[in-house]
Amino acid sequence: MRLGVQVPSFTWSQDQGLIGDTFATIAARAERAGLYSLWVMDHFFQISMVGPAENEMLEGWSALAFAAGHTNRIKLGTMVTGVTYRHPGLLVKTATTLDVLSHGRAYFGIGAAWNEEEHKGLGVPFPPLAERFERLEETLRLAHQMWSGDEKPFNGTHYHLERPLNSPLSVQKPHPPILVGGSGEKKTLRLVAQYGDACNLFARMGKDELRRKLGILQDHCQTLGRPYTDIEKTTLDTLHITKDGRNNTLSPNAAIDLFGNLAEMGIDQAIFNMPNVSDPEPFDLLATRIVPEVEKIKVAGR
Template sequence: MRLGLQVQNFTYPEGQSQLGDSFGLIAERAERAGFYSLWVMDHFFQISIVGPAENEMLEGWSALAFAAGRTNRIKLGTLVTGITYRHPGVLVKTATTLDVLSHGRAYFGIGAAWNEEEHRGLGIPFPSLAERFERLEETLQIAQQMWKGDESPFQGKYYTLERPLNSPQAVQKPHPPIMIGGSGERKTLRLVAQYGDACNIFGALGVEGIRGKLEVLREHCERLGRPYEEIEKTTADRLTLTADGRNGTTSASELLDHLGQLAELGVDQAIISLLNVTDPEVFDLLATRVIPEAEKFKVAGRS
């Protein structure tokens, strides 16, 4: 099993003047600890589960490009980009640029978007949920076409691209892995089965909830003739990690128990957001007691 680190919070003890150094150090520590991937949210205002809207929030793709320059191996992705924020042709170009400059380390995380507050605040149109999903599907079609090198015109309901040229092309072949975030059973998981290389399911659903979502994904795959095994299954959790679980935190052994349960469900990669991410000791703990053991877990359904 692989572990990923999502950085959700950019309000650090050192203050805004040192934000770049603090975030860069987190990226470096994550790579040294053995994390497989590093993720940031694609938001412009901080979300309420993390802090007030006024807290520092970095633009996601720029932050990943910065992290790419501070690291060498770790994969990089947004968890996940809202479809409303950027024109699809520009978004594919942005993701391709990250993949090229990082020597093939980009994920293409994408979803239907949800945070109406930041849309209204920044003047970004916020269509209905149904329209956002239609736009998401068109964007997935455009991304696959551009990464194939097909420059023929694209004419959709919402987007028209006369010449979807993408040069240079992505390093990863056939393209950076497409992760579609969310666990909606009728639309989101169907899009994963049809277009995605990876799904992401909230760990807050619990073991049985995750099991149920994966079964729905399997059913969509069967209907579409897509091998279920081709899709990388990932989860997202938030926790404070300590060696002994003091003061209601999660201990290393508790985290490993949880990761073992996820592996039994067939989860390939567990992405965690650490509430104590600025503590260097937590990375030592992960490097010595968690990640090496988690990598030994056999993921159900994988040879």
């Protein structure tokens, strides 16, 4: 089983000049701890579930490029890019650039977008949900085309590209893994089965609901003739890890048990954010006690 860390907040100090140094330290610690991946949200305002909109928020793809320069092995992805934020041709080019410069470490995390506040605040059009899903599917089709090297014109309902040239092509073949975020049963999980390489589900929905969602994904794969085992199953959670589980936090043993339970359900990679991510303690525990044990855990169905 694999573990990844998400960094959803950059509010660590009153001194904004320390943001870059702190984030670089977190990325380096995550890599040294043996984590498989590092993720940032792709938002322009902080989201209400994490903090006030005015809190510091870095642009996701630039942040990942910065992290790539401070690491050598860890995979890098957005959790996830809203399809409305960037023109899809430019988005694929951006993801390809990260993959090339990081020697093949990019994930392409993408979803239908939801945060209307930041769209209105920055003047980004926010179409109705049905249209956003149409745009998402066109973007996924275009990504596959551009990463295959096919330059023929792309004519969708919403996007028209005369020559979707993408040079250089990505290092990862056939392309960086595409993670489609969300758990919608009729559209999102169908898009995962048809175009994606990974899904991401909230761990907090509970064991029974996770199993049900995975069953729906499996049904979509069967309908489309896609092997269910082709899809990397990931979860997202918030975990506060300390050496002794003080103040209702997770001890290393409790964390290992949690990850083991996810693996029994077929989860390949558990991604989590940590309230104490700017402290060395959780990364020391991950490196010495958690990651070595979790790497031994066999994922059901693999």
